[in-house]
Amino acid sequence: MTREEGLRITNDLQRLTIPSERNVDYSKIASDFSNYDVKEEIITEQSAYVAIQQDFSLDLLDYIDSHTGAALNTMKKFFIHPGIFDGLVSIMIQEMTSKAMRPHLCDKHARK
Numbered sequence: 001m002t003r004e005e006g007l008r009i010t011n012d013l014q015r016l017t018i019p020s021e022r023n024v025d026y027s028k029i030a031s032d033f034s035n036y037d038v039k040e041e042i043i044t045e046q047s048a049y050v051a052i053q054q055d056f057s058l059d060l061l062d063y064i065d066s067h068t069g070a071a072l073n074t075m076k077k078f079f080i081h082p083g084i085f086d087g088l089v090s091i092m093i094q095e096m097t098s099k100a101m102r103p104h105l106c107d108k109h110a111r112k
Contacts, residue, residue, distance in 0.1 A: 006086040019058065022051040029096070030106035038097045049093070056089045059111045 029038065042048050064075045079085045092111075095101045104110045 005090050006082065017051065017054070019055065022055065024048065024051050024055065026106035026108070030103045033102070035097050035099060038102070042096060043093065052093055052096075053089060055108075056092050056105075056111070057085075059108065060085065060089060063111075 029042065033041070042052060064072070064079060067075050079088075092105055096105050
């Protein structure tokens with residue numbers, strides 16, 4: 001499943017946007033959305049899913065790059081296989097359906 005989602009994202013490169021062009025209202029998702037709303041409006045809706053996937057991927061890359069020295073090498077070695085990187089991002093997106101995790105995942109600073 002991870003590879004399928006990664007391929008879907010890769011095939012949708014024309015949808016890539018810069019962060020200022022994406023308008024995902026994370027505060028509304030964190031506070032107003034039910035589990036059902038997240039599944040219907042975020043997980044299954046292509047453009048919202050792609051935007052969130054891009055945001056989460058960029059945040060994970062920033063987190064990896066925030067390390068230095070041996071820790072940076074360890075992080076890069078761990079995430080060298082794209083399946084692991086895509087899998088972790090996909091898991092974080094799927095966890096948005098959990099009411100307990102949603103506020104933490106919707107907060108950019110908490111994701112780091």
